[in-house]
Amino acid sequence: MADKNFIKRRYFLQVVKNNKSIATWKQPSPLECIVLCSSLVSCASTPNKEVSGESPYSLVWSDEFEGETLDSSKWEAQVQADNWNNELQYYTDRGENVSVEDGLLFLRAREEEYTGNQGTREYTSAQIRTKYLCDWTYGQFEIKAKLPNGAGLWPAIWMLPSQEEYGSWPSSGEIDIMENLGDISKTVYGTLHYADDAANAVQIGAEYTLLEGKFSDEFHIFRLDWDPDEIRWYVDNQLYFTDREWSAKEADYPAPFDKPFYLILNVAVGGDWPGDPNEETQFPQEMIVDYVRVSQE
Secondary structure, X not given: OOEEEEEEEEEEEEEEEOOEEEEEEEOOOHHHOEEEEEOOOOHHHOOOOOOOOOOOOEEEEEEOOOOOOOOOOOOEEOOEOOOOOOOOEEEOOOOOOEEEEOOEEEEEEEEEEEEEOOEEEEEEEOEEEOOOOOOEOOEEEEEEEEOOOOOOEEEEEEXXXXXXXXXXXXXXXEEEEEEOOOOOOOEEEEEEEEEOOOOOEEEEEEEEXXXXXXXXXXXXXXXXXXXXXXXXXXXXXXXXXXXXXXXXXXXXXXXXXXXXXXXXXXXXXXXXXXXXXXXXXXXXXXXXXXXXXXXXX
8 A cells, every 4th residue: 555645734824912822723625635646656756846837937046055154144133132932043054054964955943052142042053044145926836845843943944024114023014834833743834924004913824744754854945936026935846825915005905015124044043933942852953955946936
């Protein structure tokens, strides 16, 4: 009998007003569930192609990490301890935290005391971004990566607006291509953040769960297709979420997702969502990236 990988999907909508959250969840019908059956290959080796039809996109920017160091013409390795989510790490640009080796990018979280201009932290890690170097409005964003594993780890591939033309977060938007909680290593999340007409913070997205294997076992392809009136999320070229119904305060649709956004890749440690590492979390932990590719019509 052929081996089977079942991928579950769950959709969510959350609205936050006056620090109170109201969340509704929609489970997919059986017909919506994706079932991959193969006697020889896992879902990580699904061919790189569009789910339906020939791709309308052409490559405009990429990093295959073929050099010996991070390409400073494409990425900035941030150095900071400030963060939004009560995280525990100090991001550094040291080789211990961010390196390029054998055609791969390593973003490495370490348990170590580190003191910088913004104080002392008990963990270090890496966050790189394309801000001030390159940004895009619309396109296909494809990242092949293997994720870390362990409680308190929070790897992410995401996008922020280059200019906050519609106001401070979340009014100008945020696009989360992939987020993962290290102790829930079979699940990733794709999410949009924005503000509704009443300036309430809204997040809408979906989760994608492998019932066999972990995202830390092997490389997977995380992909976002961003069009003017539709944004689609994929894992290993399997579509799992589509959104067409975002909004912005005092701006017409498709605002705020009609302006240039830049890419961010990072591994956070701790924070409001994943919680702290525990005694079972082993360090160092790495998000390993094979490539980042951006294509446009």
